[in-house]
Amino acid sequence: MNLQQLRYLNEIVRRDLKISDAAAALFTSQPAISKQIKLLEEELGIEIFVRNGKRIAAITEPGKGLLAIAQRMLLDAENFKQFAQEFHSKDTGQLTIATTHTQARYALPPVVKQFIERYPKVKLGLHQGTPTQIAEQVLHGEADLCIATESLSSYEGLVTLPCYDWHHCVITPPGHPLLKIQTLTLKDIVQYPIITYDHAFSGRSKVNEAFEKAGLTPDIALTAIDADVIKTYVELGLGIGILAEIAFIPERELHLRMMNARHLFKPSTTRIAIRKNEYLRAYTYEFIELFAPHLTRKVIAEAMRLSNFPKTP
Numbered sequence: 001m002n003l004q005q006l007r008y009l010n011e012i013v014r015r016d017l018k019i020s021d022a023a024a025a026l027f028t029s030q031p032a033i034s035k036q037i038k039l040l041e042e043e044l045g046i047e048i049f050v051r052n053g054k055r056i057a058a059i060t061e062p063g064k065g066l067l068a069i070a071q072r073m074l075l076d077a078e079n080f081k082q083f084a085q086e087f088h089s090k091d092t093g094q095l096t097i098a099t100t101h102t103q104a105r106y107a108l109p110p111v112v113k114q115f116i117e118r119y120p121k122v123k124l125g126l127h128q129g130t131p132t133q134i135a136e137q138v139l140h141g142e143a144d145l146c147i148a149t150e151s152l153s154s155y156e157g158l159v160t161l162p163c164y165d166w167h168h169c170v171i172t173p174p175g176h177p178l179l180k181i182q183t184l185t186l187k188d189i190v191q192y193p194i195i196t197y198d199h200a201f202s203g204r205s206k207v208n209e210a211f212e213k214a215g216l217t218p219d220i221a222l223t224a225i226d227a228d229v230i231k232t233y234v235e236l237g238l239g240i241g242i243l244a245e246i247a248f249i250p251e252r253e254l255h256l257r258m259m260n261a262r263h264l265f266k267p268s269t270t271r272i273a274i275r276k277n278e279y280l281r282a283y284t285y286e287f288i289e290l291f292a293p294h295l296t297r298k299v300i301a302e303a304m305r306l307s308n309f310p311k312t313p
Contacts, residue, residue, distance in 0.1 A: 005040045006070040008033045009048065013067055014140060017049070017056040072277070078141065092121040093281055098134035098143035099126065100201060101226045103270065106246045108147070111290045119283050130200050130225065138275050144284055145274045147291070149203050158273040159307045161300065163292035165267040168203060169248055170259040171234050171241040178240065184259050186214045193221035193239030195230050203268030207242055210265045231256060244268075274300075276307050 008022065012033070015021035023030045034054075041048050048063035049056045059067065099108065104126055116124060127134065127143055134146040139157050146152065153160045170189065172178050181188055190211070197204045211218050221239045224230050227247035234241040235255050242265075248258045272288060272295065274280065285297040 001040060001043055003074065005036045006074055008036050009040065009067060009070050010074060012037070012049075012056065013059060017059070019056065076277075078279075091119055091283070093283065094123045094125065095281070095284055095287060096125040096127060096143040097287075098137045098146040099128060100131065100134070100148050101128055101228075102149075102201075102244055102247055103147045104128050105227070106244075106249075107270070108291070111287070114290055115283075115287050118286070122283055130198075132200065135273065138273060141275070144278075144280075145272055145288065147270065147272050149201070149268050149270050152271045152273040155273070157276055159276055159303050160271045160273040161292070161295055161303055163270045163272050163295070165269050166203075167245050167262045167267050168207065168242055168265045169245045170261045171231065171243065171248060171253075171256050172259065173235060173237055173255065174257055176240070176257070178259060179257055184261060184264065186211060186216055186264055189240065189242075189264075190216050190218050193219045194242060195222045195224070195233050195239045196220065196242040197227075197230070198223045198225045201225050203244070203265070206266045206268050274304075276304070278304075 007026065011022040011026055012019060015025060019030050019033050023033050026033070037048065044066070046062045046066065047060055048066060050058040050060055097108070108126070112124065112126075115122075127137060129137070131148040131152060134143065134148060135152055135155050135158060137143040138146045139155065147163070149166075152158060170178070170184060178184065178188060178192070196207060199205075199208075219239075222230075222233055224233075227243045230241045230243050231248075231253065233239070241256075242261070245258075248256070250258065272292065280300070285300060288295050288300060289297070
């Protein structure tokens, strides 16, 4: 048994049991992967996959157990290299952040600027995607951490920590009838077409929850994953917008107006997530603390430690 065989096993499962896709991702051949998996099965005396001819149809129950161990071993091997690198080059390396558009565009710029000033030799990468996509990137080692509002806490392989709470606001073009209302209500809002976030983004569940609780059905005219897109279509007069307060900058949005909606929608929480048992470089801890000052190295280490204990039913 060797790490390469474990990499093959892990990649086959990642690629929906398609050996050809796994081979392409690992820059090797399909026969080479098939041969190594058969050798691993023979050595362990366990059938890892259910086969239908030459095609893999499913992973066996013993195979699932082996996969979990293989993933831990691969992570430990990567941590081993990271640990050694920490001593050779504390201020150099690479840090990849996976996040949503709102975080990348509005929350992260000052943090990124400070980080680059402190660690000019660290190559910083920003990957944007849906909360599901960015969580998967961290789970598969394609990103070091991810930042989003929705769904991160639902991934068993991630340790998630709260960063800050934020609220939604309502935006309209200048002169819109809603601007004459002193205290906005949900009944006021549903009189107009609404442009807001896609279901997977930026606290959309809190918006849905508020309308459902009030027994109201909003006219969702358009959804988007990008706050700038929402603002563009509101400016065109296609509806009113509901978006994160952080995404509205009055001095820049001269053709739009913002209304307070904190009393209408529950606050949402932006979270940061890292892979369980991941070895974090010192500069990774510092980036997290720059973004959320209460998340010190001690706090993160304790959360990582507690994540290894089984949850009580």
